[in-house]
Amino acid sequence: MIAKISGLRQTEHANDHEERQMNDVVSPSAVAEKLTDHWSPRVIAEVDNSYVKVAKVKGVLTWHSHDGEDELFFVLKGTLRIEMEDRDVTLNAGELFVVPKGVRHNPVADHECHILLFERKSTAHTGNVVTDKTRSIEEQLGSAR
Numbered sequence: 631m632i633a634k635i636s637g638l639r640q641t642e643h644a645n646d647h648e649e650r651q652m653n654d655v656v657s658p659s660a661v662a663e664k665l666t667d668h669w670s671p672r673v674i675a676e677v678d679n680s681y682v683k684v685a686k687v688k689g690v691l692t693w694h695s696h697d698g699e700d701e702l703f704f705v706l707k708g709t710l711r712i713e714m715e716d717r718d719v720t721l722n723a724g725e726l727f728v729v730p731k732g733v734r735h736n737p738v739a740d741h742e743c744h745i746l747l748f749e750r751k752s753t754a755h756t757g758n759v760v761t762d763k764t765r766s767i768e769e770q771l772g773s774a775r
């Protein structure tokens with residue numbers, strides 16, 4: 631069976647409630663609201679070689695960097711602080727920030743926060759650091775169980 635989830639072809643593990651057509655309208659806020667695990671991004675769209683993801687976050691992720699990839703954070707709800715070695719930035723709902731490639735960063739949410747991410751498909755969301763918060767791309771695509 632071939633189904634499409636968030637515009638992505640999935641050949642297995644497709645759940646009926648997650649099936650969408652490639653040109654469906656997606657509400658990032660609605661998808662984020664339904665997420666249950668913190669720091670577990672969910673892919674909601676595909677743009678050429680990049681993914682748009684949403685995540686529900688709380689607490690600290692982990693210090694990491696992405697050597698060849700920029701990473702965009704956009705806050706849907708709440709407040710996110712992105713710690714970097716030379717400064718921190720604080721993003722409120724409706725604000726975005728791009729962490730430049732190679733810059734070490736650590737996202738922190740003192741209270742639960744909903745974010746949208748735009749990053750290259752090859753980007754590992756915790757960089758080359760593996761922690762208990764690290765999620766595989768299959769998990770982020772919603773196809774892992």
Ligand code: NI
Pocket residue numbers: 694695696701735755756757
């Ligand atoms: Ni990152």
